[in-house]
Amino acid sequence: MGEVHVSAQDEEVRAGPGDDIVVRLPENATTGYRWHVESLDGGLEVVADDYAPPGEILPGAGGTRVLRLRPAEAGEARLELVLQQPWGDDVADRYALRVTVE
Template sequence: MSLTRLMTALSLGLLTACAHSPVDNINVEEQSDCPLQLHVGQPLTVSLPSNPTTGYRWAIQDSAGGVLRSLSPEVYTSAENGQVLGSGGQSTWRFQAIAAGNGRLRLTYQQPWEPEAEPAQTFDCAITVN
């Protein structure tokens, strides 16, 4: 192999190694998954157990707006055995880390017509973006 070809192959190898690879999506399904460390551009999916037939809904109280951007509204999917009327499922939100810094992603699970009532559940996650 000629020196030129060898140098070209090595250069391409180095460029490939240095190329920015896609950042893995972070999936959070419970409070114990927090706190989170993300990189700018990294996607985040939060899925929490939910059952809107009971009148309870998750509401975002703090969206970590300085460091996260919402990519979609809440999406509810029923459980895999969703044949049972009134069975629970998952509420899912998608975000993307947009800037370095710190924030909190805080959601409460309560009946919307009783905003002064204590939430049945809370999800409070500290977010650090590098």
């Protein structure tokens, strides 16, 4: 089992059976805006959803949202995330990732 690391610039990734896909996106918890899964299909499963604070703790400093996905089967899958406050409808950003599991 390996890891495939994905950043905010990636839109497509290839993974093998048993690989974990690790998505890292910038997030600033102090604003209330947080990445949320809007859509997940094609046999992908979220096995971890964590927030990593910044290395140096400063007021208003942003950290990183780290999602760990695991494909259950070969084929095409898609992940769609939105950056929004849980109590509001305003979407600050969107992120989509297409995954091909070979």
